[in-house]
Every structure is written in structure tokens, then in C-alpha cells.
Amino acid sequence: MSSKDITLKDIFEEIPYRLSRILTPAPIKELLPTNFPSTELRVDFLARLEDESVLHIEFQSFNDPNMPFRMLRYYLAIWERYPNSPIKQLLVYVGNRKLRMKSKLRLRNLTFSYEMLDIRQxxxxxxxxxxxxxxxxxxxxxxxxxxxxxxxxxxxxxxxxxxxxxxxxxxxxxxxxxxxxxxxxxxxxxxRHMPIVVRPEDVRLPKRKLRKDILYRLGLEEGKQIGLEEGRHIGLEEGKQIGLQEGKQIGLEEGLLKSAQEMLIAIIEGKLGYVPEEIANRIREIKDVEFLRSLAKKLASTSEDVMQVLSTELRIS
Structure with a gap:
């Protein structure tokens, strides 16, 4: 289970006041167990509403072409446990790319559907x-x-x-x-100046992603970090920490620049599935953090041809 999934489950265990009223068609009466041991399935959120229906909410952070089949499996497991209750299903998409999943499944002898919401609505x-x-x-x-x-x-x-x-x-x-x-x-x-110490293990990212993450980048350069105990040099590896606390900002500018460069490269990789070496090298030559952020934001939201945008913005023929 990813850190994002764990966080969303933690949040919904406390039933967010206003969002629950947006997502649920009736007030929540009680939370229900989310695990189904006989099938080894676990849903994200399950509750009985005051109208006696059962509401299942699933959070999805990427476009999964098999989502209708997954939702059908969840439906059958819920129905087996609560056969006398109407079942309502909602898929809440929280990903960053455009929502492309289907909410219906049509097979030879079966038609199945569920509600779907992009949380950015x-x-x-x-x-x-x-x-x-x-x-x-x-x-x-x-x-x-x-x-x-x-x-x-x-x-x-x-x-x-x-x-x-x-x-x-x-x-x-x-x-x-x-x-x-x-x-x-x-x-x-x-x-970053808040008096809170955040360690890499707290962020719960895989090492390959941690090295690209801004928290890691802010404290890079041989383990230099942002303001921990009056700017002491404490590294990232083997218990060394990233500090988000007031003090000397060692390596901050370089960390921000590298973070912006890697973030842009990661977005290009997400869009194209790869990053041309010429473009990666050109990005690492750029020292303007604001330009890198602006280009990353444009690429993240554009519907234009990515290579055409890059050629124009980076002046690559």
C-alpha cells in the first residue's frame, strides 16, 4: 500500500466533516469494516448511511484500465456481506493526470456501473x-x-x-x-522554517523517489540540511535528518534548483514515458528556478504536443 493510500485511509477514519457531505448521498450512520478476509480484498472506505444503504468509496491516484473489474469484485464482496442493503459505489480520482478511466463494464451477460468523481471538480x-x-x-x-x-x-x-x-x-x-x-x-x-524535524523515513517514499523529492533535494550536497539546531551539518543517510527549522540555510539555493530540474524531468517522463538525453542535459544547464517551475506547471496542465512545447521553450531545434 502506498503512502498516499495510507494517508487517505487515515484521514477518512476521522470522517472529514464537509467532504463527507459532498461525497455521501445521505448522512453516515456508522463506519463498517473495510477488509474481506475470505476474498483477501480491502476497500478504502465503507459505511452504512442513515437511509440504510451501504456506501463504498475507493480512491485512485492513477488511471487503471482494470478499475471496472476491481470495482465489480468489491461490489460482489460487499453484497455477499450485506445482501439486504442497497449498495452505492463511488470512485474518487485524486491523480494529477487527466481522468481517463471508465465507470461502466459491459460484458456479454453483464452490465455494471458505478459513480466516478475527479476530486478537482x-x-x-x-x-x-x-x-x-x-x-x-x-x-x-x-x-x-x-x-x-x-x-x-x-x-x-x-x-x-x-x-x-x-x-x-x-x-x-x-x-x-x-x-x-x-x-x-x-x-x-x-x-521549511517550522520547528519540526522530518526524517526521510517519515516521508515514506521509496529510495528512488526520495532522491528526487524536494525534501531530499533541499538537504542534499553531502548531507547538508536546512536549519536544524543552528545550522549543524547533519546528513541524510543512516539516521541523518532533513530539518525544517530556523537556522542557517545550507545549500538551499542549490537544493531548490536541483529539485526544480528533477521535478521538470519527472513530469516529462510521466508525459512521454522517457526523457530524451538532449532535453535532460538542457534542463540541467538552466539555472533559473522560476523558469523551470513555470515550464513544469505548463507541461503538467497542457494538452499540446509535449515535444513541441519543449522545443519552443528550451529553444531546441
Whole structure:
């Protein structure tokens, strides 16, 4: 199970106040067990509603062509356990790419369907104004028009928490924003001075992804890190830590530049499935962080031909 899946499950165990009212057709009466030992299946969210129906919500962070078959398997397992209850299924897509999955399955003797929602259809401000901290956290995944305002609200939410609560909340935010790379860069820059120590193992990324992550990049350069205990040099490996705390900012500019370069390369790889060597080399020659971020944002949202955009922006013939 990925760190994003774990975080979403953790959040929904607390039933976010406002989002639950957007997603559920009736008020929640009780949460139900999400595991089905006889089938080795586990769903993301299962609840009985006040109208006595059973609601199943599944979160999906990438386009899976087999999703209709998965949802059918979940449906049958739920029906076997609750045969007398109407079953409602909702797939909530939280990925960064365009939603391309189908919500229907048509076989020779079977027609099956379920509801599907791209979470970016929800205005993040609806959740940011909620009194529930978990709603504000999930706003990261929704449609964001003003990133600065969203980050301000998240930071303000953490102000009333104790140190452990702040750390847990920050880690959830960092995990969810893996799905929104541009927001993650900006959010990490804003919270880097908070008196919270975040270790690589806390972020729960595979090593190959950790090395590309902005938290790692900010503390790169032979283990130099951002402001931990008045700028002491503490490395990343073997218990060495990335510190998000006030102090000397060692290697910050270089870390931000490398993070922006690697983030752009990762987006290109996600779009094309590979990165031409000429383009990768050209990107690593660029020292303008703002230009790299702007190009990454453009590529992440463009419907134009990626190679044409790169040729124009990077001036490659």
C-alpha cells in the first residue's frame, strides 16, 4: 500500500466533516469494516448511511484500465456481506493526470456501473472554510485557484496544534501533495522554517523517489540540511535528518534548483514515458528556478504536443 493510500485511509477514519457531505448521498450512520478476509480484498472506505444503504468509496491516484473489474469484485464482496442493503459505489480520482478511466463494464451477460468523481471538480475553498482540519488537508487535491491562500490556511491550521500533531499533519500534507508536484514545491518552501524535524523515513517514499523529492533535494550536497539546531551539518543517510527549522540555510539555493530540474524531468517522463538525453542535459544547464517551475506547471496542465512545447521553450531545434 502506498503512502498516499495510507494517508487517505487515515484521514477518512476521522470522517472529514464537509467532504463527507459532498461525497455521501445521505448522512453516515456508522463506519463498517473495510477488509474481506475470505476474498483477501480491502476497500478504502465503507459505511452504512442513515437511509440504510451501504456506501463504498475507493480512491485512485492513477488511471487503471482494470478499475471496472476491481470495482465489480468489491461490489460482489460487499453484497455477499450485506445482501439486504442497497449498495452505492463511488470512485474518487485524486491523480494529477487527466481522468481517463471508465465507470461502466459491459460484458456479454453483464452490465455494471458505478459513480466516478475527479476530486478537482470540487473547489478547494469549500473545504478550506470547513472547521475540520482534515477537510482543509484534502483541499490540496481539489481545484486550487490560489495556492498562496491554501498554504496560508494549512499553516494557520497547524498553529493551534502541539508538536506531534503538527508533525503528523505536515507529513499528511507532504504526502498528499506528491500528487500535485507544483503545489508540493511551493508548500515545502513555505514550511521549511517550522520547528519540526522530518526524517526521510517519515516521508515514506521509496529510495528512488526520495532522491528526487524536494525534501531530499533541499538537504542534499553531502548531507547538508536546512536549519536544524543552528545550522549543524547533519546528513541524510543512516539516521541523518532533513530539518525544517530556523537556522542557517545550507545549500538551499542549490537544493531548490536541483529539485526544480528533477521535478521538470519527472513530469516529462510521466508525459512521454522517457526523457530524451538532449532535453535532460538542457534542463540541467538552466539555472533559473522560476523558469523551470513555470515550464513544469505548463507541461503538467497542457494538452499540446509535449515535444513541441519543449522545443519552443528550451529553444531546441
Amino acid at each position: 470540487i473547489d478547494c475553498n469549500v473545504l478550506l472554510e470547513s472547521p475540520d482540519p482534515m477537510d482543509r488537508l484534502l483541499a490540496c487535491l481539489c481545484r486550487v485557484e490560489d495556492e498562496a491562500y491554501l498554504i496560508e490556511k494549512l499553516i494557520k491550521t497547524m498553529e493551534g496544534m502541539n508538536e506531534e500533531e503538527r508533525k503528523a499533519y505536515l507529513l499528511k500534507a507532504l504526502t498528499l501533495t506528491e500528487l500535485r508536484p507544483n503545489l508540493r514545491i511551493r508548500f515545502t518552501e513555505e514550511v
